[in-house]
Amino acid sequence: MDIILSEQDVQRIDACLTKVLNKSAAVSAFLIDRSGQLIANCGSPSTLDVSAFSALTAANFGATSEIAKLLGEQEFNLLFHKGQNENVYFSVVGENMIMVIVFDDRTTLGLVRLSINMIMDELLQILSPVYQDKG
């Protein structure tokens, strides 16, 4: 199982993430594989260690999925962490990816969610052949 993205795929994914940031005024956006690999990111992650951030995001989602199963749910498909200055919103993208948006008080959770919904179909269209290719 390999994830192979062409330059064109990456550009299209970057364009989707940029759209989310432009529509929502969020700080940064990440697309992360469920095994913890960073696929793409945009915005200003400042001094953030994006590799560690991706690994912890996948672990966070993995642990939460197990909690969901214990409760008889198939999955919790979104997570939200509120901080003093910054907040993080995690949302599943298809079966294999997680989108993470970091935002502050210049925007709202509702607007972030709306912005993600607007590009979700397009993002799935880009990603589905990548995973189908793996056979």
Place this chain on the structure above:
Amino acid sequence: MPFINFSKDEIQCKIVYYGCGFCGKTTNLLYIYKKTQDDVRGRMVSIDTDGDRTIFFDFLSLNLGKIRGFDIRVQLYTVPGQVHYDATRKLVLKGVDGVVFVADSLKTQREKNIESLINLAKNLAEKRLSIRTIPLVMQYNKRDLEAEGAEILPVDVLEKDLNSMLKAPNFNASAIKGEGVFETLREISKLVVKDVSKKILLEGKGRSLTGAGGL
């Protein structure tokens, strides 16, 4: 599950250090972290208990440099060794490209090493991976304890117990002193990169790799 990004000419791979509790998985990563420069590695992330036992995983990202124009980044993970953390081990194994099995050379840990290796084979099989085909390196850790009078297993016993069927490359190590740590890392990285390039070529996805010089 390697991630190949043709936009950045970058390959990311995931290597997991596996083994029973207190065998020295975290010590391996800590040594690598301490001995590498800031510009080739990220920060070391550990989720552990107060007693220094890994509860979820340790994580360290390393840049191994370029191979034929591709930046090779490896992500090193450890798993919690204790038997009851099996669900966590399965989560960490998701998307694994290579495994370092760290065996504890102490005689008292003989059974636990074998149990852990069987557990690894089972958890890989659940992900439709075979312990016989995945890039694997055996590390026989804590060899230094013999000098301190501890009873340790001879290497041929460890080989017979753990590696007689698998025939994986093996290294003696003292992770706490750094002996064998980078040798192990070099070997598993080499095997993983070779495996990734082979798979890509077999799947006929090497068109752009060839354009960039091939792997």
